[in-house]
Amino acid sequence: AQSVTQLDSHVSVSEGTPVLLRCNYSSSYSPSLFWYVQHPNKGLQLLLKYTSAATLVKGINGFEAEFKKSETSFHLTKPSAHMSDAAEYFCVVAMNSGYSTLTFGKGTMLLVSP
């Protein structure tokens, strides 16, 4: 069984300040982990993925995430928020073994104020 928990349903930041979106996972097997982003009225887009290579993963638009096995976490960060980062972010887990599907978290809405 696998699951993800996004610890915040909403996060508000000011433009230019750091972003932290938190995610904890549970998986019986070695997992693959992802962050997807959904801008208003747009489809979901893959932001970054971890598949058992480097634990620090860099994604698009300056985002990165660190896989911490001891903490079962995969938090998403960005040093400086931009207005265009305002969107909903989903943490996603998939098992590496067998034919697995994606399990999505409930989402974190990122609000960026000027």
Added chain:
Amino acid sequence: DVKVTQSSRYLVKRTGEKVFLECVQDMDHENMFWYRQDPGLGLRLIYFSYDVKMKEKGDIPEGYSVSREKKERFSLILESASTNQTSMYLCASSWLGARETQYFGPGTRLLVL
């Protein structure tokens, strides 16, 4: 450029109607997926398919069926629509060897009255 299209952006149907949601991808992907997205619940997998005429149930298949007659097209069918099926429906596709990297369509917002 990868593209997943869904037949309608908005749809309004009445309770008891049969509803077809169509999804087409132009990337020759083997895998296709249907999700529903509800506020506070994230995305939940309804059905997926890894080949033509093949289908597998996801987490919430009740009240839905699917059809995949051609590789590029995956249809979601609501046999008898109910108000609790009012939701945003998202289609996605991926290559067989990279099933985790899914490409999503823009979604169909369905309202059942």
